[in-house]
Amino acid sequence: MVVIHGWKSAPLGRSGLLKSITNLSKKLIAETSIKLDDINIIIHGGVYRRNFRVEPAFATHVQDALGLKCTLMTQDSSHCFSFDVSDGSCSPYVVLDAARNMLRIKPGGYCLITLGDERPNPQSKWPYQPISCVMIASLEGEGPRLVSTSYDLSEFDESTCVNMTFDERKSRNVIGSNNAVKQPANTTDSQFVGKINWLSGRHMHEFLSQYSSGTTNLHRVVDQSGKTVTATWN
């Protein structure tokens, strides 16, 4: 079980993903009255980064931008650990599950969760309207509680995989074209299902915006590849 102490989201403007996530994180930390130094873990979830960057993890850039425990190591210095995880649009729950496990390793503190994507370059087609979303999570406390997650890859269709490919005409690496599975038609009233073309940040933004305990506590994310995750909140 992992508890969300607070969250903030905003459409990605012209400032870029790192600035958007950093600004949201600073505002959230101020609003939740959590000390910056109490954050021991940063985990980012998302697929698309500027110029298809893969190294280092985006979360390390967030840690640097926040100036969080960026000091030489001493025998008793406190430090943060940052990394990224992803699985298409199911990334928010992969991140939340990773946060729960990391909080067992570094107990007593908080995990800053960041979700977001940005257009890799102007040459890539970009049908998305990304939303950056940040959350502060811990194992205990007040707030929405993620009770369980269930992943299903039985409907995964390999033809839907998205690749970076080289466009000879543009002389640039771009997002390749891909298929997508169909939007699921039938859902129960108690289940919130986002659109199949939403990216990670938007899925969490939309769910948390309408979430209230005791009403819609099931969140189902269907990735355009057919993979799904169903999450139960309390």
Added chain:
Amino acid sequence: MSAETYHSRVVSFASYIPEQFVPLGDYAGIGDLPGKLDLHRLTGLDGHRKSKPEEGSLELAVKAAEKCLERANINAQQIDLVVNCAMGKIAGNLEMHLSPSLATLVARRLGIENATCFDMSNACSGMLTSIMLADTMIKSGEIEYALIVSGENVTSLIDEAKSNNLWLRSQAIASLTVGDGSAAYLIGRSDKPNQIAFSEPFTLAQYTNLCIGEAAKKRAGPSMRTKASQLQQGVLDNLGVFLGRSMKHMGLDWEKIEHTYSHPTSPKSMRKGGRVAEAALGQMKNFHNESHDIGNTGSTSHCMLMEKSIQSGDLKSGETTLLISFGSGLAMLAMHITMPEGIEEWS
């Protein structure tokens, strides 16, 4: 660590080391580099392994995973978690896989139907970070078996680097030290405690911009730019304290550890690191620095070195091994494991 219900262990591991060896002189001879730079003298490298054209990150990862599962003698359906931690996820044709996780494709190729699958990104520390997460999930009882894989198809970085004027783009020179290969670990429940232990995990983000991997400009595939000496200095400045804290955290006696493997950015940098470690904590029993013919293979590097040790008969069942990981970011993490039973029979 809190909330431990079960114990965990490394059930098996395996690495696929491509057969084709490319000597350093074929791509980074003294005449090829600025100022008659001698890359062999600078790094201690003799060359690297190169995958076949049809072997991308996925195919490499599957080869290691199949070998790993065969060594463990378990059914693919018993696996609850598949994590891929390759950095670039580059196919043989230099396309890069983006979504969903490459781990899903690995699972599909192996016939794993009911596992949670995701990709981890933490540069060269991705493997140990993934194993640490899997270890926690096993110890809490959430899962029973986890397969962690990586296929690094990265030698196109060498061609990209050489397409630049290296006088002007000296940060591309570190790309000449990479090699292809793959690795897989199977982690599972254990009856015995203390078969796997981890250091405190650290990210020293003040060094985050010293090594950047992203899409190449005006050519297919990836590029990498590294301020290698600054990054190495960042590691060396923190290494002694990191190892001291790690021994304390894991409750280990440094001098009793039978084998030590560090992330091999190059054989010469490992020697430097080894000197810092021994100055801080004392002599190591067996410090493995055998990357001269495989290069820096990113997240697969420790497993590649251990595979070489198995082939040479250096590793025995029950021996204790310390893996020390550094990844751009700068991530620092160490893992102490007991070698699985039956390792002497692994072919």
